[in-house]
Amino acid sequence: MPPEIMRPETEGQLADLIRGAIAPLSITGGGTRPWPGEGGGTHLDMTALTGVTLYEPEALTLVVRAGTPLETVRQTLAAEGQMLAFEPVGRDGSTIGGVAATNASGPRRVQAGAARDAMIGVRFVDGQGEVIRNGGRVMKNVTGYDLVKLMAGSRGRLGALTEISFRTAPLPPVTLTLALPDLDAAAAIPALSSALGGPYDVSGAAWLPGQGALIRLEGLAASVTSRAADLTDRLQAHGAVTEGNPQAWLLLCPNTQDPQADIWRITCRPSEAPAVLSHLPEPLSLDWGGALIHVRLPADQIPDLPHFSGHARRIRGAAPALHPAADPLTARLERDLRAQFDPRGLFGGDA
């Protein structure tokens, strides 16, 4: 049976719907990225809340409603030679609110930070139907608590984002990709760390099967050329360095169509990645210098990993799974916060 759907067209309607709700709600954007366990109850569809509220390229500021398609945002910015520096990954239908609510961040995170770092203001409706503003439209702001960060990546558990302010960035005039095609995933890690540890302003450090280690440089032409030469010298010790495929950066989001397999997302310190990888099949991709691993595992399998400082989560598959489980104190704080913002427990879906 398809879920019941409510599609508010204004923030006021949204607040009324939440205030009047008596059963669990799943806030949905494009519905392109629910995690296992998400999406139960009535769908609160955000895609009618669209539009750019304010765009000042010379102030690097964009304010946009949450249901706006990511693609619209990309085109609006590109028309002025700008972008969202955190390189949000999306597919047809992804909304900017979904990007914010998942903190979805691409390869450039190593240089420019995550979605949370570019988010400078939010409006949202909490579980009591109250409209709350935090942050604003300026990039330097420490007035009161930073609920913007709390909402970034909160996956609809505290409230429904209706509007988000972003810091934008100029599109780089020149991009160059270097590759070390001979390296397997584990061998790529020291090469990526070496590149990120030197003065090359690396804007992407990843690995893909069949392509090897990938390193991206961006900026003004002369600058990219001189950094590429220096970096190539430094990397020779790890293997042959060639020019890489510039399209590779778009492939870092694993394709998730295979229904027979689960996909796991693992974050760790790059120095821990080789040990983590030794307990896994060949990964689908590495990103962020090795701090992010995507791997396909047989359905329902839990990976047997050594102790490491991050966590592993099943992002595709039947049942939610997180390893190691959140410690009891963190879990208590999250529960208490959710009880504060959503005392009736409307925003259920637990992953």
Added chain:
Amino acid sequence: MMQMPPPDPSVLSRRQAITDALNAALPGAVIQDPAETRAYECDALSAYRCAPLAVVLPRSTDEVSRLLRLCHELRVPVVPRGAGTSLAGGSMPTADAVVIGLSRMTDVLEISAPDRQIRVQAGRTNLSVSGAVEGLGFFYAPDPSSQLACAIGGNIAMNSGGAHCLKYGVTTNNLLGVTLVLMDGSVVELGGPMGEGPGLDLLGVVCGSEGQLGIVTEATLRILPRPAGARPALIGFDKAETAGACVAAIIRAGIIPVAIEFMDSPCIKATEAFAHAGYPDCEALLIVEVEGTPPEIDEQLALIRDIAMRFDPVEFRESGSDDESRRIWLGRKSAFGAMGQMGDYICLDGTIPVTALPRVLAGIGDLSRQYGLAVANVFHAGDGNMHPLIIYDANAPGDLDRAEDLGADILRLCVEVGGCLTGEHGVGIEKRDLMSVQFDPADLEAQMRVKDAFDPHWLLNAAKVFPLDVSAPRRDRRLNRTPHAA
């Protein structure tokens, strides 16, 4: 004048029992002699001071945990303290509070070059974090001007910024994890690789929470490879608006310098008289700094020169050597010292959308004349974080009040044009009662609910950040609870 709530009589009446219990818990770490607690009576907002009940200087997370558990049981308020350089009164005590100072917690716990991170105790100074990784070719990016003195724990509590944040971000963008001791003494690890924990971004809300959610005892910080070099250019203009337009044009052209600093003519005149940096006598000047290898720097400065020339500057001076760079920065770096020569000053910290710069500068000029107090402007122009300095005479009766009223009006103007009350110094007590200018009751309520989850009894630094009348019901709730026997 800022008011503080009256101290809790039920705490004051138990003073002896409380200090006895602290001494028993942590012998040798407690300071209670009024002569010695004097140094803890205020922070850099020194017009306001108050002697605390006692000061305790723990050495480890475990000691902080024991102290907080004890204070929690006794229902004694606590004020966390780093180096006491807050300009907002954030670390000023109340008479019924125990100050927990982290000045003995300065160790480096781990440095990892492959992971580009360092872990330190939170009492370590900002500058000495960079110092610890310098030899490896790294630095810690957030660089508040107080970096020689201020502590990482204070930086995290205030989400401090610095001159280079246009490129590198502020503290929250460079923080990967913390060990946080909650008011009940429990210890929690927040963050993780890339700053990510498994669930809600609790690290993100702890950063900038002004010591109201817990005490940070250890922090993992992102370190960055030191750029090959940096060089500034100095550009003088005969109109402030032109300088503002030039900033917009540089950013519009796709160049993000590491720093764009702005000084207006009162500020230029004062620093010239004080530091003799050789600045042109003009209405406004910009210092624009770029980074990289020599060819990269040349490429960027050439573009900036082309843009600046379109605005007909009275001077464009590009640094060609380390010595010239030093001279260009000399005036900017001595600006606050120079103002100190002119009298006492209040340093404001509002942020505005950079597009509102001309309007705000004109508005500040009008207000300055209206109040009869001089205001000099020096600020981070790339990100709109203004630092208007109001010059007053602390010995003239009523002058401080007038200066504070002028400051409040300037901050109201910042909010009116779409900006905010504070860009990097924090709210503390200074901007506490202006919060309702920027936020609706529901917005403040949402923030206070976060504190309810972390510190249900409102014992940690409770008289800060929220307007006193707004936080009163929550603070008073605490007073009605019967404390356990000491």
